[in-house]
Amino acid sequence: xxxxxxxxxxxxxxxxxxxxxxxxxxxxxxxxxTYVTNLNNLVPGTEFEGLSLEExxxxxxxxxxxxxxxxxxxxxxxxxxxxxxxxEPTGRLADAITKSFGSFAAFKDEFTKVALGTFGSGWAWxxxxxxxxxxxxxxxxxxxxxxxxxxxxxxxxxxxxAYYVDYRNARAKYVEAFWNLVNWEFAASQMR
Amino acid sequence: xxxxxxxxxxxxLVLAAPRLDAGDAPFALAPLPYPxxxxxxxxxxxxxxxxxxxxxxAYVDNxxxxxxxxxxxxxxxxxxxxxxxxxxxxxxxxxxGGHWNHDFFWNLMTRPGTGGEPSAALAAAIERDFGGLxxxxxxxxQAGLARFGSGWAWxxxxxxxRLAITSTPNQDNPLMDLVPEAERGxxxxxxxxxxxAYYLAYQNRxxxxxxxxxxxxxxxxxxxxxxRAIAELAPSAAAAAAK
Numbered sequence: 451x452x453x454x455x456x457x458x459x460x461x462x463x464x465x466x467x468x469x470x471x472x473x474x475x476x477x478x479x480x481x482x483x484t485y486v487t488n489l490n491n492l493v494p495g496t497e498f499e500g501l502s503l504e505e506x507x508x509x510x511x512x513x514x515x516x517x518x519x520x521x522x523x524x525x526x527x528x529x530x531x532x533x534x535x536x537x538e539p540t541g542r543l544a545d546a547i548t549k550s551f552g553s554f555a556a557f558k559d560e561f562t563k564v565a566l567g568t569f570g571s572g573w574a575w576x577x578x579x580x581x582x583x584x585x586x587x588x589x590x591x592x593x594x595x596x597x598x599x600x601x602x603x604x605x606x607x608x609x610x611x612a613y614y615v616d617y618r619n620a621r622a623k624y625v626e627a628f629w630n631l632v633n634w635e636f637a638a639s640q641m642r
Numbered sequence: 643x644x645x646x647x648x649x650x651x652x653x654x655l656v657l658a659a660p661r662l663d664a665g666d667a668p669f670a671l672a673p674l675p676y677p678x679x680x681x682x683x684x685x686x687x688x689x690x691x692x693x694x695x696x697x698x699x700a701y702v703d704n705x706x707x708x709x710x711x712x713x714x715x716x717x718x719x720x721x722x723x724x725x726x727x728x729x730x731x732x733x734x735x736x737x738x739g740g741h742w743n744h745d746f747f748w749n750l751m752t753r754p755g756t757g758g759e760p761s762a763a764l765a766a767a768i769e770r771d772f773g774g775l776x777x778x779x780x781x782x783x784q785a786g787l788a789r790f791g792s793g794w795a796w797x798x799x800x801x802x803x804r805l806a807i808t809s810t811p812n813q814d815n816p817l818m819d820l821v822p823e824a825e826r827g828x829x830x831x832x833x834x835x836x837x838x839a840y841y842l843a844y845q846n847r848x849x850x851x852x853x854x855x856x857x858x859x860x861x862x863x864x865x866x867x868x869x870r871a872i873a874e875l876a877p878s879a880a881a882a883a884a885k
Binding site: 476480481484516569570571572590591592609610611614615618619 | 837
């Protein structure tokens with residue numbers, strides 16, 4: 451059974467002006483699609499045939515891992531964004547953020563720092579640790595918290611293709627814009 | 643009498659100012675060796691301006707910021723720094739590598755169609771180690787395509803004098819002592835496969851960028867790098883490489 455590109459949870463132009471329709475066309479329509487296509491080409495005839503996407507991410511390495519994890523990471527990223535996003539979280543997630551980082555502002559600063567400090571291609575994540583505390587992690591290339599004990603709640607893609615059309619080298623401006631799009635309801639729904 | 647003196651004084655101050663800056667900062671961003679539109683249509687002027695003026699500049703600025711913390715860096719040439727990179731923190735590796743790699747890259751390229759051909763010696767080595775120029779290009783493009791994420795593809799002279807194709811992640815390069823021994827050597831050709839190198843014109847089509855890039859390779863420069871790399875080898879390796 452082939453993997454499919456999940457539908458984008460909003461219109462291509464819904465995230466403008468923070469993320470343009472042109473960026474979505476390439477990022478979702480080309481990059482995300484290519485990872486799906488590559489995965490479907492790589493998996494048949496291997497021990498991973500018939501496994502779910504998450505199982506493949508957790509058990510594979512090399513090219514299969516890169517493509518499977520990028521399929522998963524991008525779907526998670528689209529869900530982390532919303533045209534109705536931004537602002538601050540409420541309820542349980544807000545409490546957990548205050549408890550782990552001191553304040554929402556302190557969390558935002560630290561997440562931004564991690565996103566800007568990820569050298570090369572990668573991702574910044576808000577994760578829930580096994581002990582219930584929250585943390586911020588950076589992963590390189592396709593690496594994802596899914597393979598470890600942390601539970602991802604929110605991600606920001608800092609591969610250059612995520613922002614180059616709109617922001618060129620100015621990753622800081624992209625991350626600043628990202629805060630206007632964060633889907634806090636989705637992040638909260640990922641908590642244990 | 644006063645006015646010419648003042649003019650000279652102002653001129654002297656203006657001329658001295660950049661030197662004072664350069665004295666404070668051991669590493670400098672050299673101007674591009676050609677106008678930013680020289681490589682069009684293979685690499686567009688906008689890409690060149692941002693790539694050199696912002697990305698490369700950021701590596702130089704960040705490396706100088708590291709040098710302010712680590713005085714030893716000011717006493718090292720950029721080339722020597724690469725060879726001792728394992729002694730320094732990650733920020734030096736990233737920015738010192740980024741500075742060397744981009745310097746090397748700008749100076750390998752020339753206007754499309756003016757890059758000539760490999761020298762006889764380099765052509766013979768390519769024939770010997772790859773079976774021909776086209777086969778070498780294919781292997782090089784494959785290395786660039788297969789580099790997942792950000793990095794570089796390289797044609798290197800190995801310590802035994804043979805040519806090899808490698809790739810490195812991020813801003814690492816084959817000179818660095820932290821690169822696995824089997825992938826180490828002296829680069830004679832390198833292409834940047836960070837998305838910032840090609841995204842404005844080629845977007846997700848890295849393969850098209852890698853294929854088009856040969857039009858701007860300056861084979862005179864590559865051949866000179868090859869001669870120098872062979873000359874620096876131990877005599878026994880150089881003799882073996884000549885066979």
